[in-house]
Amino acid sequence: MSTVPRLPSAVEGQPAHFGTLLAHHPGLAVAFGSTYANFWTQGVLDHPTKETTRIRNARITDCGY
């Protein structure tokens, strides 16, 4: 997996990362943020279970988050 971003940052002076890449598409960034916030803060599943699945997924996919 490449460790070099394959798209440039959309924010001048900021390095390329998920947020600054998504900034190329402000509409999608807002919609993604709203969805992601709801996913993490609402629902019947407890937070440790959500976090456990997130960490496991990140390890398998070499995600740095």
Add this chain to the structure above:
Amino acid sequence: MTGWPGGHASEASLLAVRSGLAEPLADLRAQTRHECPGRTAAIIDARIGQMITGQGGLEPFGELTDAEQAVVAVAEQFLLDAHGVDDALMARLTASYTPAETIAIMFQLAFADGFTKLRRVMGLPSDHQGGDD
């Protein structure tokens, strides 16, 4: 495959259980689809759907452009093993599409991959209007 054990017979009814999540998620999916250039969203849905379900395919699209062929190549590798989406493959994509278009395409890929697999695992039919497969 049998149906979803909670008694849901469709993706829509399953997602409706979390109405607060279903709404922003539907908005995100619709925006993503809308922002994908040309036929790319439909091509991604068709190819991912074909690879996961064995149904459908790219024949209805006729001859694909070089840019669309790059989208298909990335989609296939994304589904099989995302680690294999290398610099050369991504360069084919970014040679034809702007960063904003590339991001929309990659989001569409993620939705098509994730929700098609979700439906497959849960034994749900494809019922999402404008769907991901």
